[in-house]
Amino acid sequence: MLRGPGLHFPAAPGAPSEDSIYQRTAGGRPLVPPPPRSRRVAGESARAGSRSPGQGKVGKGAGAASMGEPQRSTRILVTGGSGLVGRAIQKVVADGARLPGEDWVFVSSKDADLTNAAQTRALFEKVQPTHVIHLAAMVGGLFRNMKYNLDFWRKNVHINDNVLHSAFEVGARKVVSCLSTCIFPDKTTYPIDETMIHDGPPHSSNFGYSYAKRMIDVQNRAYFQQHGCTFTAVIPTNVFGPHDNFNIEDGHVLPGLIHKVHLAKSRGSALTVWGTGSPRRQFIYSLDLARLFLWVLREYDQVEPIILSVGEEDEVSIREAAEAVVEAMDFHGEVIVSFSSRRRQCRSHLVAPTWQLGRRLPLSWRASKGQGQAGGGGGVHPVCCGLDRAPSLIPPSQMGSLRRRPATASCGPTCLTSGSHPSSRP
Template structure:
């Protein structure tokens, strides 16, 4: 294992994404501790699908700690259409045949490369980021950390879900065989500045923010896909970033931990759309396209384990977090991912 006298070097994969940017912000705002060196990397620094590039990245930085955020992600409708791609990446028509070897697998390959490279350079701790979509479709609520492998996930995103579940399996195997402290966090629906606001490929809340922006600008009605009845727990990216730092410094279990607001803070998609409309000053008509899939009706998660560790942690109120995200999107519309 790496020598603690060398200081703490924290490598963040997926550092240019939603959660990576949030961690950068709170670190820049003073959350870093003496002796910590933060290294944020993206696909521009290394293609984590490629084993050699991943090893080279880890050899270059030799991190003592890793926050692993890099993944191929998407919203409900992209997941439904490309389940295989979320397990592995297929060859696109425009890609050359000689590139096949480095593009066959996406999420599984990324995770395997990161964990193995971390082990090889003696990284003391790896924190991977999972998702509540990994939980069984047929289950009791609220779901908790013990229920991950109790049945198949929802059919709408089984490829992504099984790929993410395998991180938990790998973490346990690395601990059993080598004693590695490799763990994972399971956030509920994350949103905030620097999100992917693409209406078709993004997640529900940033997609709604973009829709409201366009509807307000054009003076048209706001059409929400689905019935608006499904319920979700949303966590603000800056809150999640603060919790990541706590996990980095204080949480020493290999078993994963759910990072979420409480069950009482669950809101419907309709309520989320209304909150966004209020935040952006949209006063037009709100309609629902019920020909579109709702996905899972609910994925209510328990944050009881988190609260046993952090009983006094204060989450940003949903309306305030939505307002801040909408304001950021409006100010950065031209540069935002959409």
């Protein structure tokens, strides 16, 4: 996360120190310059009247949002900046994707409690973002979701409302929020697309989280209808990459597989996986997703959400994913497929087509293939980053196969071949 030492926001309303928000190098020099002392006037080019869809009315809220040619002072605030997707965006920006005139500020729950309206407002007042990538959320695996559906609903609704309203209040020109494929109806026709989000109830296992994420789309449309704001959202499929959650009980399918294989190999024990392995999913590498986020931020001007995924022409079964991890980590021990009544089987199929994305992206864009690390090289696959023990070496060409294939939604639990209802998290 781009965050300096001593970064702190008070629990009560009040202005945090300006230097605390911006990342510093080891020598103490800010990587991101602080904003000017004079506050930007909300909706600087405010004019009466309405604009075409995607631009909207410019007033207290957002105005035209294109960033293809950023203005002199474009400041992008990324909430949830310490998570899987947030760190991927940070790396892509640091590796050269930052355009002239862009200042990027990455924050996490250590910087402000986004369930608290006063702290959220203090953060936005201090940063004065022109654009926001909203990744922050209360997330968890299958069993945590099943046990605390009310908590997932309430906390995420508070976070989302505070972030979107604070962005509106400071005059942010654009907000891109992150949804999840778990928002789609449990009983539906396939393939699914962006128009089907509200066609029926989501899966019962995580309905609190799913409905809270759906409400972002409702809020985005309401902000546009009432204020002309360009607030939109993306729907990623299963994300994997560096800084993932490797908790076996509370993580998602790929990091859970990697951790279990690592433990079985280091202990010389059998590998036990749950379920049939038949559910099929789409997987997208976090750095590929980060580049798509930047494209949405700069080029996508619609309020309607957009699915971000590799293509749907090929999918990966959870069994194939498990076999790829076993092979890539050179595990030669016994693999036991087990069933348990406490493990729920997730959806057998949830393909997320990329028709809308395919129509809009430049033809030159392709998901990275056959490389464990973006840009090539290296024998330690970045997905292994974050294990509390030295990870096994994974040849990049092995794990790359998971990114060559499209997929379907995200399989939440680390019951490795079964899992929960698909869900992806930032």
